[in-house]
Amino acid sequence: MIKNFLIGFGLLCVVAVGLLGTRGEKHAAPPIEFFSDMKRQSKVKYQKPSDFFADGRASRPPVDGTIPMGYDIPGHPFQNSGAPNDILSPLGEYTAGTDYYNTGKMGENWGTGMPEQIPVTPALLKRGQEVFTINCAVCHGATGQGNGITSKYGLLSIANYHQDKYRQMADGQIFNTMTHGYNTMMAYGDKVTVKDRWAIIAYIRALQRSQNASINDVPEEQRAALEAQK
């Protein structure tokens, strides 16, 4: 019994030293790969030829009409004047300043209300809906109840905008949450322009109003029609 064990152990030592003993030594021959070490991959490198595409190039040119982020759409009626954070720019820009418009803060405190550069118009709300749907609805849900698709896949405690806490939260604090993120929510300051962040806030406020409205919020001339629907 002991003899078998000793023979087995001896053989194991020989194999182990045979396989591992030469590690660290220099060899001219390429190393033996038990698994492919990802040195060769079936991918093409930029600026290299490839016979996969008809033009023989591996790099693909940008799609026609592609606009680099931060640039204006040529020929758009609102051309950017070049001033930082020009409100007329169709795309808006990223945080560039310490004023309320750029930070959501008035001095040391969160400010509230739309900054003077942002008139609340139907177009602003429409834009807010669009960017909210693209960036926020996956988690916060289309109506802001915190029941977006990610909540079905285990993301916990997504803020429900219809709680009092968020109804009363200053616009500036929501702006800051979007810019820098909050706990498990990542930052959107590098993805959503300043102007679009304010548009989203206007839209969140509209969502909150929509879930907490009374008959007095309906213009008088339309109330009769609503009553008739009941």
Ligand code: HEC
């Ligand atoms: C990947 C999921 C996800 C996305 C996308 C997302 N959020 Fe959130 N958000 C969260 C979670 C989770 C919380 C709760 C964080 C906490 O309270 O710890 C939260 C919290 C918040 C809060 C409350 C923060 C506070 O101070 O309590 C606001 C406001 C908010 N999100 C706005 C937005 C806006 C606006 C967008 C789109 C630009 C957005 N979120 C996109 C997951 C997300």
